[in-house]
Amino acid sequence: MPAEDDFTVTPYAVEGDIDYDRLLDKFGADALTAEQKAKFPDPSHPLVRRDVFYAERDVDPFLDAANEGKPHSIVTGRGPSGPMHIGHIFPFYFAKYLQDQTGTLVYIPFSDDEKYFLKDKSLGEISDYTRENLLDLLAVGFDPERTRIIVDTADADVVYPLATAFAKEVTQSTVDATYGEPENIGLSFYPAVQATHLLLPQLVEGRHPTLVPIAVDQDPHVRVCRDIAAKQRYDVAKPGALLSKFLPSLEGPGKMSSSDDAPSILLSDDRETVFGKIRTHAYSGGQTSLKEHREQGGNPEVDVSYQFLYYFFEESDEQVERLAREYQQGSLLSGELKEMAAENIANFLEAHQERRRALGPLEEELEQYRLTESERQDARRRTGYPDNSLVQQ
Amino acid sequence: MPAEDDFTVTPYAVEGDIDYDRLLDKFGADALTAEQKAKFPDPSHPLVRRDVFYAERDVDPFLDAANEGKPHSIVTGRGPSGPMHIGHIFPFYFAKYLQDQTGTLVYIPFSDDEKYFLKDKSLGEISDYTRENLLDLLAVGFDPERTRIIVDTADADVVYPLATAFAKEVTQSTVDATYGEPENIGLSFYPAVQATHLLLPQLVEGRHPTLVPIAVDQDPHVRVCRDIAAKQRYDVAKPGALLSKFLPSLEGPGKMSSSDDAPSILLSDDRETVFGKIRTHAYSGGQTSLKEHREQGGNPEVDVSYQFLYYFFEESDEQVERLAREYQQGSLLSGELKEMAAENIANFLEAHQERRRALGPLEEELEQYRLTESERQDARRRTGYPDNSLVQQ
Structure with a gap:
């Protein structure tokens, strides 16, 4: 790695301040163009129009199929090593949005094997x-x-x-070069399992464009799979990728994680907990005194409450623009911004939790989503x- | 590897002349003692009493359980990358002999995954x-x-x-050290699958002594599994090993293989083919002229026909001793020895083929040998x- 890199991004570690443009150069993906953004369904999703999804590989065949009513699929998975936080769920709500708009097939792999290999946790x-x-996941309400x-x-x-x-298509040295030498042989093998996840929609339904909406740090998994598909031993197209920035953690911009010390807002948090976590922990872009804030204004770029609203929890573009303007001008205070973010997140979670409570026993609910024998x-x-x-x- | 080693034995390569005693030092296994041999069922099996099985790890708990009527199991597998030859089948007939004598549980894993990883063959x-x-395998007639x-x-x-x-218990560096860096990530993972094979009887039936009768070159697989068992995360005993010499190939002592250029005697060969292969290809320990042979005698140690009889195809100790003596004295000719070996092998194969022909459709026959849901x-x-x-x- 060149000495000038002051950040590290692999599927297992995100450290330092992220320069998203340099990540694209590094991974060889392309920025999402205005033309591509216009091909997404109308009404467009905030994650797309606000550039949270900001880069791509082969997104065009997917969008063309979606617009022409042809088969197209999304694969978006979950590694079940802890409770889910709000950063984990938004790709699934995004997938549901696409499914509602254009009938997208949604494949959701649970990599319980990988999480066992990776974490100090029992089966x-x-x-x-x-x-x-x-x-x-079931509470999201997929078809x-x-x-x-x-x-x-x-x-x-x-x-x-x-x-x-x-x-058989992946050498150990490819894995070593992509991820570093794995700690155990389960992790050595796992890229083959991940390739299975990404190719599965085409192997079940026949060749069609698949898109993988993932945080940019997961891109190496997609590239290993694309290399397998490129060998043309199987009648599958290379899966495309829609790469997102990281949802900020409460402690500031960067990757939100339930595994490190920063508190996360969990999908199970009640209203009071959400307000408490945001009031206490959400990193503020405001000034230290009210007087200074009124005079100099705040910085929405680093204000976590603003970022939450911008990323996912405020639908109206007019509203997020107004909030940014008023915050910069100093007329909107950090505390007021926190209350708005907490309110919207708590509302979102209450609706989510309500749908979750309405579910029947897991096995019964899951049955209709499992692969059939054929x-x-x-x-x-x-x-x-x-x-x-x-x-x- | 020390410079004085003029042979290489890993599960994937056997090269050079084999010094079986030095192999034991290298692998850290023990020679099978007279006392241990005496604990095998009576009548004893030629493979045991003639030292084809010549070394062991933890064979005593297995033999004790067998003698006390307690649960004990054998695991002996097959890598299905080609037709089976006579060298492949004798561990299975040995397992059946033990099962008949003491009710041994026999587990037979088919490593079709490993063979796919390893060979240039399609699924x-x-x-x-x-x-x-x-x-x-079914023709052997297991219970x-x-x-x-x-x-x-x-x-x-x-x-x-x-x-x-x-x-999760096996590091990539352990695999690299044991086998060399694997060519693909399937082979990296495979030691975990092999450990599954060897621990499966205990995981299905509860803790009991398991023995793995294998050619000495497969010993590293057992050691990786024994290391997992030794961590005591699972309630299993370390599987023992009963290590055999290699059945000679027709071209001379060493490992018989259907993968290299030396012809092998296949389980499907008819009488005529067996006689033809042995007459044409079986390496002879005799002299080049009849006159020399009568004067100087032959060398049964390197005579493949003699070795076949000694290893598996002549039940009578008296007979193999007489043949060795007469061959050394020159009264028994190479051609005569070849005819005897061919006759016994052809008889064995005809009986095997007869049992195989009597089987019903594979799926139906196999059903009764598969693991039940519970x-x-x-x-x-x-x-x-x-x-x-x-x-x-």
Whole structure:
């Protein structure tokens, strides 16, 4: 890594201040153009029009298929190693928005295997988080006809045979170069599982454009999979990527994480907790005294409450622009901004929690989202397992 | 590796002349003692009493359990990358002999995944060999009540969740040190799958002594698994190993292989083919002229026909001793020895082929040897998956 890099981004570590443009150069992805943004469904989503999704690989075939009513899919997954926070859920609400607008197929892989490999947690703990996180996913309200949820260990009958095929295409030295030498052999193998996730919609449904909306730090997983697809051993298109910035953590801009010391706003937080966390912890872009603030104004660029509203929790562009203006002018105070952010987030979470409470038992709810037996067979067949293979019986 | 080593033995390469005693030093296994040999069932098996199985790790707990009528198991597998030859089948007939004598549980894993990772063959080709090889295994005539056959891709619902657990215990650097850096990430992961194979009987049936009868070159796989068991995260005993010499190839002493240029005697060969291969290709320990042979005698140590009889195809100790003596004295000719070996091998194969022809359709026959649903659940539970885990539903 060149000496001038003062930040590190791999799927397992985000450190330092992020220069999003330099990340694009580094990963070789392209900025999302105005023309591409215009091809997203109307009404457009704040995450797109406000450049939270700011870069892409092969987004055009996906958008063209969506606009022409042809099959197109999104893959957006979850690593169940803890409770979900608001930063984890917005890609899923974004996926649901697309599904509602253009009938997008949504595939949601749960990488419980990877989280076990990576974290100092037992299989029982990972299993508990899997169940909890699945309920949050189900609360989003996807269309069961167009949505599939895959849990790596519980769907191993399709995940492992497919990953076996793709593992042969990936050298250990590629993995070492992409991620650093893995700590254990589960992590060595995992890129083959991730490739399975990203290619699965096409292996189940036939060749079509797939888009992977992910934080920019997950891009290496997509590139490994794109390299497999590029070999053309399988009749699949290279999955595209829609790359997002990181939702700020309460303590300031950067990647929000429930694993480090910064408090996160959890999907299970009640109104009081949300207000408490934001009042106490949300990093402010305002001045230290009221007098100074009225005179000099605040900086919305680093104000976490403003960022939350901008990223996801204020639908109206007019409103976010007005807030930024008034904050810079000093007429809007940090405390007022915090209250607005807390109010919108609490409202969002209450609605989410209400939908979650209305769900039936997990197994029953999940059943309608699982791959059918014939979908499993199709996926294995398209991966190269012949009809008389025992895995197909 | 020390410079004085003029041979290389890893699970993927056997080169040079084998010094079996030096292999024991290298791998840290122990020679099988007379006392241990005496603890094997009576009548003893030629492979034991003639030192083809010549070394061991933890064989005593297995033999004690067998003698006390307690649960004990053997794991002996097959990598389905081609047709089976006579060298491949003798561990299975040995396992059946033990099962007949003391009710040994026999677990037979088919590593179709590993062979796909390792060989330049398609999933379809590996699948075809899997079916063919399974028929040969079924022809051995194991007791379905005491035998389980596992095909890695077809039993991925149990193999992958267990391998996931064990993969966390194995570092990539351990694999690199044991096997050399693997060519692809499937091979990096495979030691976790192999550990699954070796621990499976205990995970299905509860803790008991397991023995793995294998050619000495496969020992590293056992050691990786023993290291996992030694961590005592799971209630399993370290699997023991019963290590064999290599059955000679027709071209001379060493490891018999159907993958290199030396012809092998296949399980499907008819009588005429067996006689033809042995007459044409079996390396002879005799002299170049009849006159010399009568005067100087032959060398049974390097005579492949003699070795075949000694290893597996002549039950009578008296007979093999007489043959060695007469061959050394020059009264028994190479050609006569070849005819005897061919006759015994052809008889053996005809009986095997007859049993194979009598089998019904593969899927039906195999069904009674597959893990039951409750056995799969037991194995996953003993590996640490809680009852409410989705993999258990």
